[in-house]
Amino acid sequence: MNHETNTEKKLQQVRDGYTEMLKRSQQKSGCCSTSTEGAYYDAQEVADLPPEAVQSSFGCGNPLKFAEVKEGQTVLDIGSGAGIDCFLAAQKVGPTGRVIGLDMTPAMIEKATQIAKEKGYSNVEFRLGTADKMPVEDSSVDWIISNCVINLAPDKPAVFREAFRIMKPGGRLSVSDIVTGMDLPPAVRNSIEAYVGCLAGAIREEEYLEGMRQAGFEQVEVTSRLVYGPEQVSTLIEETANTMKSSCGCGCGPSLAPWIKQFAGKVWSAQVEAVKPVKS
Ligand SMILES: C[S@@+](CC[C@H](N)C(=O)[O-])C[C@H]1O[C@@H](n2cnc3c(N)ncnc32)[C@H](O)[C@@H]1O
DSSP: OOHHHHHHHHHHHHHHHHHHHHHHHHHSSSSOOHHHHTTSSOHHHHHTSOHHHHHTOOOSSOTTSSOOOOTTOEEEEETOTTSHHHHHHHHHHOTTSEEEEEESOHHHHHHHHHHHHHHTOTTEEEEEOOTTSOSOOTTOEEEEEEESOGGGOSOHHHHHHHHHHHEEEEEEEEEEEEEESSOOOHHHHTOHHHHHTTSTTOOBHHHHHHHHHHHTOEEEEEEEEEEOOHHHHHHHHHHHHHHHHHHTOOOOOOOOGGGHHHHTTSEEEEEEEEEOOSOO
16 A cells, blocks of 8 residues: 555544544533543633533643633634634634644544534634645634644654644644554554554654654744653553444454553653744
8 A cells, every 4th residue: 555545544434433433422421521520621611611522622732721821813823623622712813813723634623613603603614624634724823732633644744844834923823632652563564453542643742843843843842741641642542442443343453451451551642832933
């Protein structure tokens, strides 16, 4: 299989996986997904958000937590899913600002658009597209945020170059994502469950930061890390595997349970910040 076909196949597997996870999350009763039950969002923040977006959040952090997004600014969320961080950003930028959610999964775009319409978010729009070719003008956004998405992109350097292209000079990036402190073994790299679960596509933290610097970003730094223990690593792998197996019957590879212990402490959710220099 050539490189392009391989990449497209991977993207389609991710789309299928997240279409199914969205469907399942909407069927669950209650109002909180596992990610929002954790330390990512303040209870008050979540209470003010559309419950459907909260219920269908799949992030690994809160990219807006320390981002100083101001009224009137334009924010772009790469891999916006059902829109949780876009709706949060919409409150910060206010009626004079603008939020664009970008996602490559049509079901996510439909759900997020429906929520925005029903809840009257007139300053938020959702666009279908991939992170390595964003349907967004050059130098047009003040903030780029992203929550647990770039690990899923087959060509990460291309995503960083795109992020740099669409950002205004002086703009800022705030991203939560899974990175590693080890090279993952081929058995894991090749597992589609582990890929959709945000583990197999994760790269070493230093490589991730270097990709950003290569794209032209400055002041690239990790401002916090949430290091995963065995239980969290197991969730990354097993929850996705169960969803995929029982839905489409796809991704029924060998169990990755034996690897879990080895990854504990060597995989984490990093909060990464960067700036596009005023003169580049
Ligand atoms: C783990 S979920 C996170 C969703 C959302 N950020 C949140 O916090 O709930 C990953 C999302 O990224 C999208 N995605 C994955 N790879 C992508 C890519 N290369 N380009 C655009 N969207 C992508 C998926 O469709 C999915 O909605």
